Amino acid sequence: xxxxxxxxxxxxxxxxxxxxxxxxxxxxxxxxxxxxxxxxxxxxxxxxxxxxxxxxxxxxxxxxxxxxxxxxxxxxxxxxxxxxxxxxxxxxxxxxxxxxxxxxxxxxxxxxxxxxxxxxxxxxxxxxxxxxxxxxxxxxxxxxxxxxxxxxxxxxxxxxxxxxxxxxxxxxxxxxxxxxxxxxxxxxxxxxxxxxxxxxxxxxxxxxxxxxxxxxxxxxxxxxxxxxxxxxxxxxxxxxxxxxxxxxxxxxxxxxxxxx
Numbered sequence: 017x018x019x020x021x022x023x024x025x026x027x028x029x030x031x032x033x034x035x036x037x038x039x040x041x042x043x044x045x046x047x048x049x050x051x052x053x054x055x056x057x058x059x060x061x062x063x064x065x066x067x068x069x070x071x072x073x074x075x076x077x078x079x080x081x082x083x084x085x086x087x088x089x090x091x092x093x094x095x096x097x098x099x100x101x102x103x104x105x106x107x108x109x110x111x112x113x114x115x116x117x118x119x120x121x122x123x124x125x126x127x128x129x130x131x132x133x134x135x136x137x138x139x140x141x142x143x144x145x146x147x148x149x150x151x152x153x154x155x156x157x158x159x160x161x162x163x164x165x166x167x168x169x170x171x172x173x174x175x176x177x178x179x180x181x182x183x184x185x186x187x188x189x190x191x192x193x194x195x196x197x198x199x200x201x202x203x204x205x206x207x208x209x210x211x212x213x214x215x216x217x218x219x220x221x222x223x224x225x226x227x228x229x230x231x232x233x234x235x236x237x238x239x240x241x242x243x244x245x246x247x248x249x250x251x252x253x254x255x256x257x258x259x260x261x262x263x264x265x266x267x268x269x270x271x272x273x274x275x276x
Contacts, residue, residue, distance in 0.1 A: 031070035131179035166201025
């Protein structure tokens, strides 16, 4: 019988695996600074040379970045699903904005479904904090900027993705976060101008979604998320149609003046 020699894993390799798992599951966030070397070595119960070797391996893999005299960070590039130039291109395209909403329809419904099934008590706590921050924006109408409200809205949806315990969904949402934040900010600005009841509708929809996840009603959480995105699509579509009608009327006016 042939057997393979069992090789004992190097201590540094074990540290690498643990740090990789922490990055993958989102415990270590994109751009986050790692604790000081001494503190991290104590946390792992290893020597500083072993920790240093592990960090060097992760730097070589492109997962960590060491800055001279400034510590070690989770690489920012891991979250760069969309570069800034591409974000600006997408922002300027009405079709791309529509596509993003369709993408959110699929993605966020899945996040809500799994979050309702899998969220821990700590996830519930973080989700509650994000929800309360968003509700505070709604309650201070006129005192909070659209950008602040858009960021709070995006963070609420990010908290749901974190609670889903699906690493692919989480990192996709994180990679899209800046685009998502800008999209939400643009959307709410246009929606508030189109329908008086929009603020109350968004408040109610987010409250329903929050409660469904907290109460572990997975199928309802997905349905509420889908309904929320559908409402946004509906209102924005009305706005685009109205803008097209106005432009058409202006062209007719200009043409009639020239004919005279």
